[in-house]
Amino acid sequence: MKILVPVKRVIDYNVKPRVKADGSGVDLANVKMSMNPFDEIAVEEAIRIKEAGKADEIIAVSVGPAKAQETLRTALAMGADRAILVETDDTVEPLAVAKILKAIADEEQPGLIMLGKQAIDDDSNQTGQMLAALMGRPQGTFANTVEIDGGSVIVKREIDGGLETVKLTMPAIVTTDLRLNEPRYASLPNIMKAKKKQLDVKSPADFGVDTAPRLTTTNVSEPPVRQAGEKVADVDAMVAKLKALGIA
Amino acid sequence: MKTLVWVEHDNKTVKDATLAAVTAAGKLGEVHLLVAGSGCAAVADEAAKIAGVGKVHLADDAAFEHALAENVAPLVVDLMGHHDAFICPATTTGKNIAPRVAALLDVMQISDILSVEDGDKTFTRPIYAGNAIATVTSSDPKLVITVRGTAFDKAETSGGSGTVEAVASTGDAGLSTFVSSEIAKSERPELTSAKIIVSGGRALKDAETFQEVIIPLADKLNAGVGASRAAVDAGYVPNDYQVGQTGKIVAPEAYFAIGISGAIQHLAGMKDSKVIIAINKDEDAPIFQVADIGLVGDLFKIVPELTEKL
Ligand SMILES: Cc1cc2nc3c(=O)[nH]c(=O)nc-3n(C[C@H](O)[C@H](O)[C@H](O)COP(=O)(O)OP(=O)(O)OC[C@H]3O[C@@H](n4cnc5c(N)ncnc54)[C@H](O)[C@@H]3O)c2cc1C
Numbered sequence: 001m002k003i004l005v006p007v008k009r010v011i012d013y014n015v016k017p018r019v020k021a022d023g024s025g026v027d028l029a030n031v032k033m034s035m036n037p038f039d040e041i042a043v044e045e046a047i048r049i050k051e052a053g054k055a056d057e058i059i060a061v062s063v064g065p066a067k068a069q070e071t072l073r074t075a076l077a078m079g080a081d082r083a084i085l086v087e088t089d090d091t092v093e094p095l096a097v098a099k100i101l102k103a104i105a106d107e108e109q110p111g112l113i114m115l116g117k118q119a120i121d122d123d124s125n126q127t128g129q130m131l132a133a134l135m136g137r138p139q140g141t142f143a144n145t146v147e148i149d150g151g152s153v154i155v156k157r158e159i160d161g162g163l164e165t166v167k168l169t170m171p172a173i174v175t176t177d178l179r180l181n182e183p184r185y186a187s188l189p190n191i192m193k194a195k196k197k198q199l200d201v202k203s204p205a206d207f208g209v210d211t212a213p214r215l216t217t218t219n220v221s222e223p224p225v226r227q228a229g230e231k232v233a234d235v236d237a238m239v240a241k242l243k244a245l246g247i248a
Numbered sequence: 249m250k251t252l253v254w255v256e257h258d259n260k261t262v263k264d265a266t267l268a269a270v271t272a273a274g275k276l277g278e279v280h281l282l283v284a285g286s287g288c289a290a291v292a293d294e295a296a297k298i299a300g301v302g303k304v305h306l307a308d309d310a311a312f313e314h315a316l317a318e319n320v321a322p323l324v325v326d327l328m329g330h331h332d333a334f335i336c337p338a339t340t341t342g343k344n345i346a347p348r349v350a351a352l353l354d355v356m357q358i359s360d361i362l363s364v365e366d367g368d369k370t371f372t373r374p375i376y377a378g379n380a381i382a383t384v385t386s387s388d389p390k391l392v393i394t395v396r397g398t399a400f401d402k403a404e405t406s407g408g409s410g411t412v413e414a415v416a417s418t419g420d421a422g423l424s425t426f427v428s429s430e431i432a433k434s435e436r437p438e439l440t441s442a443k444i445i446v447s448g449g450r451a452l453k454d455a456e457t458f459q460e461v462i463i464p465l466a467d468k469l470n471a472g473v474g475a476s477r478a479a480v481d482a483g484y485v486p487n488d489y490q491v492g493q494t495g496k497i498v499a500p501e502a503y504f505a506i507g508i509s510g511a512i513q514h515l516a517g518m519k520d521s522k523v524i525i526a527i528n529k530d531e532d533a534p535i536f537q538v539a540d541i542g543l544v545g546d547l548f549k550i551v552p553e554l555t556e557k558l
């Protein structure tokens with residue numbers, strides 16, 4: 001069985017994003033970029049499934065600029081077998097990403113597609129669900145544990161009230177949540193080896209997908225800034241303040 | 249515009265999260281509701297009383313009992329033949345279903361809206377963990393939207409006179425089955441509707457200490473209990489306690505952040521709280537930059553003293 005893992009290059013989660021003064025977006029020039037943390041979890045889970053003998057090939061895919069090759073190399077260094085970059089400098093919305101991923105899945109016929117539950121830049125939380133819809137396949141979103149069981153995958157999901165377990169007929173789409181696993185760091189020898197692994201570069205047009213955005217962003221602004229209040233000296237002062245505000 | 253709002257429920261009662269979505273829908277036009285579930289007629293009757301509601305579509309079938317997206321999406325797509333916008337609360341159920349519907353309709357979803365702007369296809373939404381607010385306009389013929397619960401007032405639960413209309417089931421897609429769930433039963437207010445929240449972070453050491461230190465204060469204040477990701481990862485509390493960019497978004501009257509440093513991912517989930525109270529031994533912790541009331545010191549001394557003096 002093949003596992004397809006879409007990975008996205010995003011602003012590093014340690015960086016505080018700055019909005020551009022002209023309201024056109026977030027300033028990404030000279031900002032550290034990394035693999036979306038949820039996608040690291042997806043790559044890790046795919047590797048563990050392969051290590052358990054339940055998959056034989058892991059293919060990492062990214063839709064994005066040439067630099068997304070770095071992100072794919074990271075996936076390869078962690079343990080993915082080969083990679084596909086669908087290169088574009090345009091902003092590609094989740095629906096178009098899902099259409100490209102569907103085209104790749106049609107070619108590769110993976111049994112499992114593991115995505116992150118959300119990308120930490122656009123926070124859309126859509127791509128996996130959209131892909132599942134386009135493929136007419138089941139979706140196990142916000143996965144806390146994933147277990148392959150013959151032709152099915154059993155996914156324990158993190159939901160608002162707690163946890164829910166569903167059983168999906170494969171091929172299936174799974175999106176990762178934070179508690180699924182702790183991704184490994186790539187070792188130096190593996191980083192070297194990853195440089196030699198196969199990485200194909202394609203374009204959205206190769207898949208006949210129109211990536212024209214459906215949404216137009218007219219402005220990006222800073223949220224209202226919260227002013228720091230004051231520090232109080234002790235518990236008595238805190239209690240007095242809380243009482244004054246009617247909280248206690 | 250005719251909107252169709254997903255009613256969040258447990259087959260018995262309407263969940264609060266629905267109410268903000270109804271308010272958002274009301275800004276777009278006529279509000280119709282969809283109650284999909286199993287043995288959920290009472291939910292539809294309750295939903296019909298929500299202020300401002302027109303028709304309530306009731307799809308009662310075993311296939312919808314657990315709101316599996318694979319089964320529910322085709323039903324919604326059918327109903328979207330005569331609605332212009334599908335609107336879900338941005339709960340885990342809404343986030344699971346809405347994108348599946350959007351893709352089937354070939355439209356781009358607008359996630360987690362904060363407001364409806366002029367001209368009914370323009371919205372604001374947070375990106376980059378709420379560090380930026382984008383104004384987006386859709387060019388799609390139909391809209392699929394999820395609504396951030398803290399950004400809209402809750403619709404009144406009475407005063408409405410909607411009519412309930414049964415709709416035919418689209419059946420079981422045969423792709424997925426529900427196996428089980430572990431839903432924590434708690435007397436406490438739900439996080440997303442609690443007036444006061446007491447949250448603990450990594451500093452709480454372990455599950456027992458969290459219980460001993462945080463819970464008595466929460467009890468005293470009749471508060472909901474939250475946590476940072478670090479506290480959840482370390483197993484002090486279950487996953488659904490997590491507040492933040494990738495957990496729950498809350499905006500209570502008062503939010504106590506105890507032994508939480510204030511990482512941007514945490515702030516993303518609680519910085520719209522009316523009053524933020526921080527207790528941290530590090531006077532430079534970022535949480536103090538957003539706190540209205542801060543106290544520097546050892547939480548293991550401060551919190552028990554505070555609990556006693558309140
Ligand atoms: C104002 C604004 C400015 C933007 N600026 C930029 C920008 O400068 N640069 C930029 O790259 N994007 C930018 N985008 C974002 C881009 O349009 C979206 O990020 C993209 O459409 C996917 O949305 P998401 O990542 O939130 O999807 P989600 O649905 O949250 O992603 C979930 C998962 O889908 C997979 N996935 C998503 N996208 C890809 C991808 N491209 N390749 C492979 N797998 C993927 C990953 O597994 C990911 O974890 C911007 C968006 C807005 C609104």
Ligand SMILES: Cc1cc2nc3c(=O)[nH]c(=O)nc-3n(C[C@H](O)[C@H](O)[C@H](O)COP(=O)(O)OP(=O)(O)OC[C@H]3O[C@@H](n4cnc5c(N)ncnc54)[C@H](O)[C@@H]3O)c2cc1C
Nearest residue numbers: 449450451476477478492493494495507508509514529547
């Ligand atoms: C993809 C991704 C998503 C994430 N999503 C979320 C999210 O949704 N929510 C979230 O919370 N985090 C999230 N995080 C994690 C986030 O980056 C932080 O790691 C996390 O919030 C830290 O939790 P903390 O403040 O409890 O721990 P720490 O940062 O370790 O802070 C502990 C604090 O306790 C204080 N302290 C220690 N001992 C005492 C004492 N005795 N008395 C008083 N104070 C004390 C310390 O001074 C410190 O400030 C995410 C991270 C990633 C990568």
